Amino acid sequence: MTACGSPSEPAADTSAMPETTTSAAAAGEQTPRVALTYDGGIVVLDGTTLELEGDLPIDGFTRLNPAGDGRHALVTVPEGFQVLDLGTWTDSSGSQQAEPKLTDLMFEADTAGHVVQHGDKTILYADGTSDTTIYTTDDLLEDPESLPATEVIEGEEAHHGVSIVLDDGTFLTTVGNSESRSGIEVLDADGNEVATSDECPSVHGEGTAMNEAVVFGCSDGALVYDNGEITKIDAPDEFGRMGNAYVSETSPIIAGDYKDDPDLEGYLLHQLTLIDTETKTMTVIDLPEGVEYTFRDVARGPNDEVLILASDGALHSMDPETGAITDSLPVIDAWEGPVEWQDPHPAIKVVGGTAYITDPAAKKLHAVDIATGEITSSDELPGTPNEIAAVEG
Template identity: 40%
Template structure:
């Protein structure tokens, strides 16, 4: 089992500064906050000079919340079992996969529009009362202003407006795939949905459903379908064991792998402002695990797939994208490589961690990379540390030791999306 990575272009967090407007003497009212139902967060709200991005770092036993600028601990939220975290899409919350549900966590950083500018607030992070039942909670996808959650155990899909994830009264659209499987779904602005096709034994392709959930098109030419990324122009890419499927409108096109036989692209990283999608590339089906040293760059404009050889292997938590489309790959030699996605050229290398070896058990902690704006955050379980790297310059900004051994890393910009 593996995991997908998907990034939309986030806001440049370093550039957020509150405009000249007199500060409030109290936090925003519930009716004006970006996520109104959480405006009265425990501990009160404090107005800040600028946005306060925060990170959610899972560990065995909970989630450590860290200030993304200082890398200092803000809070600790306990959790049970194997925990996973994904941005909820509103700039303030993350969805925690815990047990048989998705649980919404408030990271306590948000903004409120005020005319031609915004006000920024922080409060104590907390668990909210928003829960979505999901046996075997899986992928969380944010696209076209909607957040879609997939329950592998039942095939149930839940969709909600990204800016209303914390509103308990917000309408939720639901759909159930014909058979449960480790899948993913994407809802588009017109109400249509892309959903993987499969069952507990195999996954074969992708279906396009209209707003009434009638099948418009389907392709079964994607064995082992896994991973999803939305690129420029609303194009969505799904990984296969012999190439990728590219969905544009109601057309599904198979782009074969450039090498024959088993050639799996199962994890992709994309931005909705760039045409080229970054993917992994594995060619040894029997390896457990395979330690690939090539990545794929899929040009959704032409269908061309460029393979790039790297000097070190990487894991499924090694792929990310920068604000300006840069392709990031964290190698097992400890180097974060920043590539030009158009040419595949490595433009910068930054020492992020010591050399490491990927564990054969995919659930064991390993170094991971996550981006917010122009900053890449890299965790190192062996030293319980995290480092912030400026992507455009390839320089280290800050490094700090965490309280717990980090597993997954996610985060929010602290700038809200409202609807």
């Protein structure tokens, strides 16, 4: 790969700042909002009441990722990453709200892929070129009419990958091509190689734990990068794939999805892995009978707990230290796994102490108080929910 970071010029846009409609909350309070895709549009809801704030038309299957600034999400479209303004933010006057808007701002990318937010940077990956676009997260809040300045680090061979930038400027990115993916490369802030590994077949997914320990999933375990070194952690099974990491930056333990059968049909999984980034160990947890999940159904709670929205319809809380299920709360009806990964099926996102849970079968969204287990609000949606993103406001 080529470490040729070059600042780009901010792109102009003719959109205007949405008119502020509410400014009632006291200074320091935040008003979250939730965005959900459905066939034909994106709805934006108040994160407390779940009342509809906006219904924005859009064609085709789209993915949603929070931009990391508490206000915006990035919508994956054919041209790249389009900026969605959820219309909620907090300034010195308090919590402000405006009408949600799918802006004309676009981070161009050939086959837009993963979005990672870490520290003060948001990192966008283009699968069609393996180029990585980096911008300072809060810069997107500064000017509603133009994109922030970006740095682009060009990739060598296009593949479905992911990158991350650490606080000291260290750049980590996956290595692969159109046929396979093999590992990661680490560069310092000046573009010099720090470490590399080709011991991660089918590398996929990234997560950053406490003290900036970074994990990448492999089809036979995981890679952990910290303190300038890469450590390979072998799975206990010959085939033991981790492809998605669920992290808390206040915990050294990363939760990951886990698949031990390469011939398994469908997308429901019955095991979960816990990776201790300090001891460099991996523990595979067999979930109770009837508790299965997909990549959309795991999140971390406010106390670092692992939350699993399972196929039995319950929200299960797991202690990451022991792997024990400590609590279970029925939320929706039991459900079956999707035929294709893009198909609507239940999903979970967490903001603060609230878990937002989609219920495609009922066309509903539920808000759950994680501490009390109370379903604080539920609302019907204009379509079957698919992707979900939530912002703090």
